[in-house]
Amino acid sequence: AQKVTQAQTEISVVEKEDVTLDCVYETRDTTYYLFWYKQPPSGELVFLIRRNSFDEQNEISGRYSWNFQKSTSSFNFTITASQVVDSAVYFCALSVPPPRGGGNKLTFGTGTQLKVEL
Amino acid sequence: DAGVIQSPRHEVTEMGQEVTLRCKPISGHDYLFWYRQTMMRGLELLIYFNNNVPIDDSGMPEDRFSAKMPNASFSTLKIQPSEPRDSAVYFCASSERGNDHEQYFGPGTRLTVT
Secondary structure: OOEEEOOOOEEEEEOOOOEEEOOEEEOOOOOOEEEEEEEOOOOOOEEEEEEEOOOOOOEEEOOEEEEEEHHHOEEEEEEOOOOHHHOEEEEEEEEOOOOOOOOOOOEEOOOEEEEEEO | OOOOEEEOOEEEEOOOOOEEEEEEOOOOOOEEEEEEEEOOOEEEEEEEEEOOEEEEOOOOOOOOEEEEEEEOOEEEEEEOOOOHHHOEEEEEEEEOOOOOOOEEEOOOEEEEEO
């Protein structure tokens, strides 16, 4: 079975600080996909990034960066120079191919509530 | 392009009533998913469809829940009869193809059963 652990329930930072959100996953599959989603106070879930298990390159998108390390089964998310608008719940998720192919069942972590204050 | 559309955005109903939630996926997406989010259980996958066919409904809580997808552009999730413990936010999501593609979520329907 798959599992995603986000041990940090809530993080509070002051604007302009850097913050890293941790994600640890468990799966026996060698092919899998990792995702991060953002859920702002308005409630919708916004897709941020997808990474497959064969691509361990780190990725940077503006103030966001992701560090994927298979050796530690982690897919951490860093926000540089945080802003108040970054305040949201962030979810890490994992999907694996079903035995018969197809499908996209996401296993979500419990989320990390990030609060960025002035 | 329009994203995933859900209606209603909010629904308040009395226990025992039938509730129908609606979803229009992104055009061209082959997969449609229904999720439920609660504080206690987080995000749970209820059911998903591929090309309008239900593939996995193992997450549907009980027989009171049913979902249909009569065509590629419309799906419903029905609860009959509703109970207070069904109160949650229900999300619909769609995906272009299989597990290597991200899912795009609708704004959700906040259901309150009194």
